[in-house]
Amino acid sequence: MELVAHEYADLGPLRTRRTIHATHSEPPDRVEEVVLAVIRTATGACGSVVDVGCGTGALLRRCAESGHVGRLIGLDTSAASTRATSGRRVVALQGDACALPLRSQSVDCLLARHMLYHVSDVNRALQEARRVLRPGATLVVVLNMHDTTPRLAQMLSSCVRRDGLPLPAQPGVDADTIQPLLAAVFPQVTKTTYRGHLVFHEPSPLAALAESLLVFYGVLRGTDQHRRVAALVHAAAEEWFEANEGPWKDIKGWTVFAATAT
Ligand SMILES: C[S@@+](CC[C@H](N)C(=O)[O-])C[C@H]1O[C@@H](n2cnc3c(N)ncnc32)[C@H](O)[C@@H]1O
Secondary structure (H helix, E strand, O other): OOHHHHHHOOOHHHHHHHHHHHHOEEOOOOHHHHHHHHHHHHHOOOOOEEEEOOOOOHHHHHHHHOOOOOOEEEEEOOHHHHHHHOOOOEEEEEOEOOEOOOOOOOEEEEEEEOOHHHOOOHHHHHHHHHHHEEEEEEEEEEEEOOOOOHHHHHHHHHHHHHOOOOOOOOOOOOOOOHHHHHHHHOOEEEEEEEEEEEEEOOHHHHHHHHHHOHHHHOOOOOOHHHHHHHHHHHHHHHHHHHHOOOOEEEEEEEEEEEEEOO
8 A cells, every 4th residue: 555545544643743733833833723714715604615635624624613604525535534524514525636526617715735745746636626616716725844843854764764764755845846836827826824843842742743754754554663663763752852951842834825716
């Protein structure tokens, strides 16, 4: 099974990452509030919203709870995601960002939050977004800045190398490299940018976050290698807090792009 499918067959690691970013970011990471505000402006709480790569479905549930009365659709390649997203107000579909199972010009707001890293043909996904959006409708893209959380990445790379594994190529698209691709398909784009830090005062959330990312370093869950590298990651976090005063601080950032379909 390829790495992305393996990773999202179980949403546990994604839930861990979401919780840790929501509780250990300074200043507080309010990415969902930013996206909900863009949705409200784009749809007036009435239009259709499609969340491509909807993950846990949490954002669409928040949208429903905030009084959105239009259609709410979650779409994801992962069956675990569509099971988690499907509910009273939210329809969930299994499908791919590069071949959306949606009619042309039928959507008022399409979201692609933290998912284009996993798409091999980003231009194709943007063309699909433009096809399904009505003229004047909005595409919302969220991507991390290039080189986000570099200390964490360095810690993970060093643990994986110590176990003798080669490092796989890291995702290509980020908040910088998306910009010319987006501008080529959507001439009108606005941006909201966050820059802050992940801050840890003890080793356990740092180790939990690092462990939740191991699949992206080529370490599959349920293997002996995962058990070994996870143990190295937990030891590295403990050792850092034994050797340093703390807190552990790591730069992080993301951009929310709101693009208008012509
Ligand atoms: C990092 S998670 C982000 C989940 C959610 N958008 C969030 O921000 O919490 C990426 C999600 O995109 C999904 N995904 C990956 N490639 C996809 C594709 N080609 N089409 C649709 N969904 C995809 C994964 O299954 C996963 O649920």
